[in-house]
Amino acid sequence: MTEANTLTKKKKVDTKPLAGILKKYPAIGESLLAILQDVQLEYKYLPEVCLKKVSNKLELPLNQVYAVATFYNAFSLKPKGIYVIQVCLGTACHVRGAPDIVDELERLLNIKCGDTTPDGRFTLESVNCVGACALGPVKVINGDYHGHLTRNKIEKILKQYK
Ligand code: FES
Structure with a gap:
């Protein structure tokens, strides 16, 4: 297990901020990028649990959400340090x-x-x-x-x- 994975396992992700982000946008595919930007800003990375909830809310396949999340350098799937x-x-x-x-x-x-x-x-x-x-x-x-x-x-x- 990598150190970053260890960090992910240790910290339980609070999804309340995500709920607030999801309320800001219409539940359509076109909202995906803006939502991911807000999630990255809020959590400093894109937690797996958030990506799953975004996928459900927008009714997009999870692999499509991951495709966008991994395409842009501005997004990170791992928690970052201080x-x-x-x-x-x-x-x-x-x-x-x-x-x-x-x-x-x-x-x-x-x-x-x-x-x-x-x-x-x-x-x-x-x-x-x-x-x-x-x-x-x-x-x-x-x-x-x-x-x-x-x-x-x-x-x-x-x-x-x-
Ligand atoms: S190559 Fe331009 S700052 Fe390093």
């Missing part, structure tokens, strides 16, 4: 050593890229160009940009978020 670390692996950052930055973060956090630490504190992701190529390699933590990264700087930066 701090989401996005390491840019765009070309400019890649050639300046971004893969080493990912390796170091994986080592320090003891997770693989795409996963969340068991304490729910950090999620590690890779992204493509975040528009700060001159600062490469770059990582973004909850909107804070950290540039000109080296392996040696990573631990110190993480300590700011503990």
Whole structure:
């Protein structure tokens, strides 16, 4: 079982906010995207129980709901940590050593890229160009940009978020 799955099992999802979201929209297929956006905003991911309820409410097959939920990068099927670390692996950052930055973060956090630490504190992701190529390699933590990264700087930066 992955760490993210462990997190999912531990937390029971409160579906009251979902009920409020579903009331806002007509129960038709065209509402799907807007509803998923609201669910992502509310829960910070798309819990399975919510996807099933959306499927029932809109009378859409569950696989169709999942198809939309997995198509857009803005949606996540896994709960994310308090701090989401996005390491840019765009070309400019890649050639300046971004893969080493990912390796170091994986080592320090003891997770693989795409996963969340068991304490729910950090999620590690890779992204493509975040528009700060001159600062490469770059990582973004909850909107804070950290540039000109080296392996040696990573631990110190993480300590700011503990
Ligand atoms: S390639 Fe990393 S910010 Fe552009």
